[in-house]
Amino acid sequence: MSVLPTYQVLDGKRCGDALRADIAKGALEVRSKRGRAPHLAAVLVGSDGASRTYVEAKVKACEEVGFRSSLIVLPETITEDDLLHRVKQLNKDKELDGFIVQLPLPDHIDADKVTLAIAPEKDVDGFHPENIGRMVLGLPGFLPATPSGIVELLRHYHVETAGKHCVVIGRSHIVGTPMSILMSRNAYPGNCTVTLAHSRTMDLPALTREADILIAALGKPEFVTGAMVREGAVVVDVGIHRIADASRKSGFRLVGDVKFDEVAPKCSWIAPVPGGVGPMTITSLLLNTLKACTH
Ligand code: NAD
Numbered sequence: 001m002s003v004l005p006t007y008q009v010l011d012g013k014r015c016g017d018a019l020r021a022d023i024a025k026g027a028l029e030v031r032s033k034r035g036r037a038p039h040l041a042a043v044l045v046g047s048d049g050a051s052r053t054y055v056e057a058k059v060k061a062c063e064e065v066g067f068r069s070s071l072i073v074l075p076e077t078i079t080e081d082d083l084l085h086r087v088k089q090l091n092k093d094k095e096l097d098g099f100i101v102q103l104p105l106p107d108h109i110d111a112d113k114v115t116l117a118i119a120p121e122k123d124v125d126g127f128h129p130e131n132i133g134r135m136v137l138g139l140p141g142f143l144p145a146t147p148s149g150i151v152e153l154l155r156h157y158h159v160e161t162a163g164k165h166c167v168v169i170g171r172s173h174i175v176g177t178p179m180s181i182l183m184s185r186n187a188y189p190g191n192c193t194v195t196l197a198h199s200r201t202m203d204l205p206a207l208t209r210e211a212d213i214l215i216a217a218l219g220k221p222e223f224v225t226g227a228m229v230r231e232g233a234v235v236v237d238v239g240i241h242r243i244a245d246a247s248r249k250s251g252f253r254l255v256g257d258v259k260f261d262e263v264a265p266k267c268s269w270i271a272p273v274p275g276g277v278g279p280m281t282i283t284s285l286l287l288n289t290l291k292a293c294t295h
């Protein structure tokens with residue numbers, strides 16, 4: 001006799017597909033109004049395999065919803081000045097609605113300088129300080145893709161958030177910190193009491209056991225164990241890691257920051273890896289690009 005799981009899956013592929021169908025309709029409207037489709041460019045510096053995979057997935061997603069996309073591959077040896085010059089050209093390109101510069105960048109390039117050089121109205125990754133400031137103040141702007149994708153995933157599945165204790169593990173500028181801001185804002189999803197945990201947090205397991213909603217974005221494979229999670233919690237796994245696995249054709253398998261087999265049976269909802277947050281991140285990028293055409 002098979003036992004049905006007690007938890008429900010926050011399925012990012014399913015939710016992303018539903019949102020992408022609406023985005024495709026939006027793209028058609030933009031095309032009929034302006035005579036050209038929304039256009040996103042992705043800049044890739046160097047030949048890092050994982051970065052290339054992410055960028056190619058973004059380009060493919062654009063094509064699937066009827067956007068135009070451009071992949072700009074620059075050599076690993078490009079100077080910071082030359083990259084900044086390229087960014088300025090893209091800022092001025094009237095045929096382009098938004099663009100991203102895939103991170104991480106080589107060590108000789110200051111990623112903060114590059115982020116600052118991107119025009120806020122084309123910053124569809126939502127990393128520019130102006131867009132971060134707009135998010136904090138609740139003003140219109142581009143939300144960072146991964147946190148915004150998580151918010152859309154919680155909305156799609158009508159997960160209750162008001163008054164809940166949300167613990168976010170990780171305080172990076174692109175995931176943990178904006179996530180903590182979005183979950184505490186006076187909106188749905190939001191209205192949580194938020195604790196932002198990081199590498200200096202004392203007794204993390206005691207904290208995570210208090211979480212109604214736990215968002216793991218620390219970048220350590222299978223760090224969150226069953227003993228760290230309370231019964232009935234909502235768990236969102238943001239981490240993504242390739243683990244060597246000779247039994248797979250690809251030679252690797254993907255795991256998150258959460259030990260799924262131990263944690264899932266304790267959850268009410270869980271966003272797994274793969275198939276949870278990943279597809280939502282790309283969907284948010286598409287949403288931001290569509291927004292760039294219409295504001
Ligand atoms: P990061 O390395 O920039 O930040 C990690 C954060 O975790 C830091 O703030 C650090 O203080 C904290 N941390 C590290 N060890 C800790 C510990 N033992 N206890 C508590 N806090 C600790 O990482 P990031 O860019 O925020 O990414 C986090 C993870 O999410 C990575 O695995 C990354 O690959 C993944 N990610 C996935 C997506 C997606 O679309 N699925 C998007 C972005 C990032």
